[in-house]
Amino acid sequence: MRLLKHKTTIDFLGVTRRKIALLISMLFIITSIVSLFTHEQPLEFGIDFTGGILLEVGYPETANLETIRNNLADAGFDDAQVQRFGADTDVLVRLPPQDRNPDELREELRTTVAAGTSGVELRRVEFVSPQVGKELTERGGLAMIIALLLIFVYVMVRFQWKFAAGAVAALVHDVIVTVGFFSIFRFPFDLTVVAAVLAVIGYSLNDTVVAFDRIRENFFKLRGATAEEAMNTSINEMLARTLITGVTTLLVLVALLLLGGESIAPFSIALIVGIVVGTYSSIYTASATALLLGVNAQDLLEPVKDPDLIDDLP
Amino acid sequence: MNRYPTWLNALVLVILLTGVLFALPNIYGSAPAVQLADVDAKALSEAQLDSYLRTLQNDGITPEAAFIKDDRAVIRFNSVEEQQRAGEQLRARYGSEANVALTLAPRLPAWVRSLGLNPMSLGLDLRGGVYVLLEVDMTTAIENRMRSYEQDIDDRLREARIRHRVELRDGIITVRLTSAEDIGQARRIVAEADPDLLIGDGADGRSLNVRMTETQIKERQDFAIEQNMTTLRNRVDQLGVAEPLVQRQGVDRIVVQLPGVQDPTELEKILTATATLEFRLVDQAGDLPGSRRYMGRDDEPSQMLKREVIASGDEIIDASSGFDQDGQPAVHITLDSAGGERMLATTRDNVGNLMSTVFIEWREETVQRGGVAEKRKVKTEEIINSATIRGVFKNRFQITGLTPLEARDLAVLLRAGALAAPVYKVDERTIGPSLGQDNIDRGFLAIQIGFLAVIIFMAAYYRWFGMIANLALLSNLVFIVAVLSMLGASLTLPGIAGIVLTVGMAVDANVLIFERIREEIRDGASPQAAINSGYEKALSSIADANITTLIAAVVLLALGTGPIKGFAITLMIGILTSMFTAIVGTRSIVNLVFGGRKITSVPV
Numbered sequence: 001m002r003l004l005k006h007k008t009t010i011d012f013l014g015v016t017r018r019k020i021a022l023l024i025s026m027l028f029i030i031t032s033i034v035s036l037f038t039h040e041q042p043l044e045f046g047i048d049f050t051g052g053i054l055l056e057v058g059y060p061e062t063a064n065l066e067t068i069r070n071n072l073a074d075a076g077f078d079d080a081q082v083q084r085f086g087a088d089t090d091v092l093v094r095l096p097p098q099d100r101n102p103d104e105l106r107e108e109l110r111t112t113v114a115a116g117t118s119g120v121e122l123r124r125v126e127f128v129s130p131q132v133g134k135e136l137t138e139r140g141g142l143a144m145i146i147a148l149l150l151i152f153v154y155v156m157v158r159f160q161w162k163f164a165a166g167a168v169a170a171l172v173h174d175v176i177v178t179v180g181f182f183s184i185f186r187f188p189f190d191l192t193v194v195a196a197v198l199a200v201i202g203y204s205l206n207d208t209v210v211a212f213d214r215i216r217e218n219f220f221k222l223r224g225a226t227a228e229e230a231m232n233t234s235i236n237e238m239l240a241r242t243l244i245t246g247v248t249t250l251l252v253l254v255a256l257l258l259l260g261g262e263s264i265a266p267f268s269i270a271l272i273v274g275i276v277v278g279t280y281s282s283i284y285t286a287s288a289t290a291l292l293l294g295v296n297a298q299d300l301l302e303p304v305k306d307p308d309l310i311d312d313l314p
Numbered sequence: 315m316n317r318y319p320t321w322l323n324a325l326v327l328v329i330l331l332t333g334v335l336f337a338l339p340n341i342y343g344s345a346p347a348v349q350l351a352d353v354d355a356k357a358l359s360e361a362q363l364d365s366y367l368r369t370l371q372n373d374g375i376t377p378e379a380a381f382i383k384d385d386r387a388v389i390r391f392n393s394v395e396e397q398q399r400a401g402e403q404l405r406a407r408y409g410s411e412a413n414v415a416l417t418l419a420p421r422l423p424a425w426v427r428s429l430g431l432n433p434m435s436l437g438l439d440l441r442g443g444v445y446v447l448l449e450v451d452m453t454t455a456i457e458n459r460m461r462s463y464e465q466d467i468d469d470r471l472r473e474a475r476i477r478h479r480v481e482l483r484d485g486i487i488t489v490r491l492t493s494a495e496d497i498g499q500a501r502r503i504v505a506e507a508d509p510d511l512l513i514g515d516g517a518d519g520r521s522l523n524v525r526m527t528e529t530q531i532k533e534r535q536d537f538a539i540e541q542n543m544t545t546l547r548n549r550v551d552q553l554g555v556a557e558p559l560v561q562r563q564g565v566d567r568i569v570v571q572l573p574g575v576q577d578p579t580e581l582e583k584i585l586t587a588t589a590t591l592e593f594r595l596v597d598q599a600g601d602l603p604g605s606r607r608y609m610g611r612d613d614e615p616s617q618m619l620k621r622e623v624i625a626s627g628d629e630i631i632d633a634s635s636g637f638d639q640d641g642q643p644a645v646h647i648t649l650d651s652a653g654g655e656r657m658l659a660t661t662r663d664n665v666g667n668l669m670s671t672v673f674i675e676w677r678e679e680t681v682q683r684g685g686v687a688e689k690r691k692v693k694t695e696e697i698i699n700s701a702t703i704r705g706v707f708k709n710r711f712q713i714t715g716l717t718p719l720e721a722r723d724l725a726v727l728l729r730a731g732a733l734a735a736p737v738y739k740v741d742e743r744t745i746g747p748s749l750g751q752d753n754i755d756r757g758f759l760a761i762q763i764g765f766l767a768v769i770i771f772m773a774a775y776y777r778w779f780g781m782i783a784n785l786a787l788l789s790n791l792v793f794i795v796a797v798l799s800m801l802g803a804s805l806t807l808p809g810i811a812g813i814v815l816t817v818g819m820a821v822d823a824n825v826l827i828f829e830r831i832r833e834e835i836r837d838g839a840s841p842q843a844a845i846n847s848g849y850e851k852a853l854s855s856i857a858d859a860n861i862t863t864l865i866a867a868v869v870l871l872a873l874g875t876g877p878i879k880g881f882a883i884t885l886m887i888g889i890l891t892s893m894f895t896a897i898v899g900t901r902s903i904v905n906l907v908f909g910g911r912k913i914t915s916v917p918v
Binding site: 007056058106121122123124125126127128129131132136139142143146147150151154155158191192194195198199201202203205206207209210212213214237238240241244245247248249250251252253254255256258259260261263264267268271 | 447578740741742743744745746748749752753756757759760763764765767768771772775807808810811814815817818819821822825826829833836854855858859860861862863864865866867869870872873874875876877878881882885
């Protein structure tokens with residue numbers, strides 16, 4: 001079976017296409033950044049980040065959100081957010097950090113959400129201090145920067161700085177667009193989403209590096225070709241692989257999104273968005289940036305003088 | 315062409331079988347069980363287990379299996395009803411000597427157990443339970459230490475008859491001397507207290523500023539955390555929780571995970587209780603001013619104790635049980651330098667007298683006063699041991715006159731009895747058991763369906779080579795489970811997500827190889843040559859791609875907490891195992907099936 005005819009000769013990196021791609025990328029990035037800066041809360045941060053109290057409550061029958069909201073307001077929790085969580089019988093209650101004694105608070109919340117019905121089950125109760133959230137945000141950002149830096153160094157050693165710059169540009173693009181997606185559509189942004197974004201970095205990079213590897217090979221093989229032609233050929237040659245790996249990964253992620261339950265859904269969404277964007281960016285952002293920086297076969301000839309650099313890996 | 319040497323094929327087979335063996339314990343599922351642990355963390359014997367079983371037999375409860383594991387007795391049952399009845403019976407009968415906990419135990423056959431194999435443990439989000447994140451009050455830990463330095467320096471200067479005043483503020487001890495001429499001698503004396511201390515001159519020429527070095531502060535913090543963790547473990551054990559987890563997180567935090575616990579209220583009180591130890595001399599005549607009667611714990615006699623504290627719990631650096639020169643059971647205690655100096659001075663004058671170890675604890679209690687709940691700290695003080703001082707000693711000494719078991723218990727108490735610094739709750743999460751089960755069911759369903767979809771796709775797309783890649787994928791799953799079981803890591807919901815993602819990504823290596831083989835065929839290579847160069851040429855791409863993903867996973871593991879770590883671990887394991895299965899594993903099968911013979915086409 002084949003997804004594509006034997007040999008595609010799509011002009012991915014033609015000047016017009018590159019311009020269009022640049023426009024699309026800029027549009028995505030600007031929309032994302034605007035959304036992040038114009039919303040009062042840039043993202044729908046989960047309590048991992050904001051601190052506060054979260055209750056997941058299972059009711060025996062379809063839950064009446066209005067009643068629950070009123071009961072909570074009567075008990076003095078008028079800042080409670082009440083929403084459905086997956087099934088009709090499941091409800092998620094979120095509260096900002098409270099000053100009251102935690103033991104009494106726990107008991108009071110328990111009785112309030114259970115008021116008027118029997119057989120109510122507290123499926124999950126979380127008390128998170130705002131201080132932990134602040135640290136998590138800092139660490140998440142730090143992780144992202146360190147990962148990008150290490151990746152830049154690795155690609156620079158294995159290829160050349162122009163490629164490294166292209167790879168990192170693609171990754172920054174992916175991160176901004178994925179996070180922007182969560183900002184625009186107001187999906188809950190929790191700790192698992194941070195993990196997903198970092199996994200997207202890994203995946204998108206995977207794609208980029210595989211393309212670079214072929215570009216390097218073709219720079220040597222197609223001696224007469226311009227950098228643009230060599231890159232175009234490489235991307236075409238790798239197209240089948242790029243699509244198939246994308247499809248298999250998306251297959252399992254869709255399974256995870258549909259079957260994995262509500263709490264893992266934001267994670268699956270982040271990865272699905274990230275992988276689609278990452279596939280696009282490894283073709284356009286990464287290669288186009290390297291091309292923009294004037295990458296050519298000469299750049300890659302240098303490392304060959306030091307065979308250890310190329311040969312230390314299989 | 316395309317033949318692997320026999321040893322390499324054999325090696326692949328051996329590695330695969332090892333993987334299967336280590337993954338095996340996971341297929342048996344788990345059964346309701348009762349776990350008994352000695353209250354003093356001693357090993358339970360087969361004889362004790364027999365007596366538990368006899369008790370159950372008399373009540374008509376037949377366990378499915380019973381054995382001793384890690385010094386604890388585990389008794390498995392066929393139903394939750396039996397488990398609960400057995401739990402009640404055992405608690406009523408043996409509650410004073412053993413902590414009885416209801417738990418789930420893997421239903422391993424005896425031969426698997428005898429190999430020491432274990433299934434992966436499930437994280438709290440998959441089994442339900444309580445998670446508490448505690449913060450250790452480091453300021454107090456350091457301040458306590460500085461206070462004892464302050465006391466020590468004050469004593470030494472007074473002994474040397476140097477007129478002075480000492481003051482502790484913001485972590486700096488200021489020594490003000492009445493006469494500037496004493497400064498040289500004062501400096502020497504302060505340095506005697508601890509030569510590592512930083513001693514600076516005050517601006518007025520007759521005062522000294524004494525501080526702890528960064529290293530000392532760090533040591534002090536590490537000590538406070540380590541000791542608090544031991545204490546917390548000890549306390550958690552007394553709660554009768556099976557498989558508790560007490561782990562350091564970052565500089566000043568401790569994570570406590572208690573599977574199966576549903577009410578965090580009781581737990582929190584016990585975890586955050588502060589306790590400490592003191593050594594005091596016994597006032598044998600009982601007539602000194604300031605002496606007070608202390609009650610003894612359990613069978614320990616009560617004593618009149620002198621007012622002066624020789625050393626307190628936060629001055630204990632180490633405690634261990636063993637034997638003295640005469641072969642008598644003993645507890646070896648190591649005090650820090652300040653405590654040691656005071657111990658030296660005291661013992662010099664008191665050979666033959668009794669010294670007591672006092673256990674002090676503050677418990678927070680809520681009292682109803684006029685209908686209003688009020689919190690207050692209640693202090694309890696008990697003598698846990700009194701022993702004769704046999705000679706002069708300083709920071710290392712031993713307490714004798716104990717049975718070997720008592721010595722061991724005392725060492726455990728001394729090591730774990732006191733929190734070196736107060737702890738505060740930062741986070742608390744409770745996951746109900748039904749949510750855990752839901753998460754497991756959904757997670758596994760997602761793995762199964764996702765896996766199936768990939769298998770069908772690969773088989774349809776790459777035909778026979780796709781089937782071989784599927785075998786590799788399946789063995790990769792086995793390896794991930796095997797490595798997780800081997801490491802004793804626990805599987806969490808994000809961990810399952812990591813496995814799912816790995817399944818999707820693991821085929822990438824095979825896709826790269828197979829696409830390359832197709833290309834080679836298109837370019838006119840012979841089938842065997844195409845297979846060979848397909849594998850060879852794809853290798854550098856695969857390595858690069860996996861290493862970069864690995865970088866992201868390692869960063870996640872290093873900087874991530876909780877759910878992120880769980881995801882990073884499975885992702886990392888998945889990347890590493892998939893490199894083996896997708897490259898060496900598939901090659902070995904391809905070589906066996908297609909290698910070394912004439913083929914006209916490659917079914918890829």
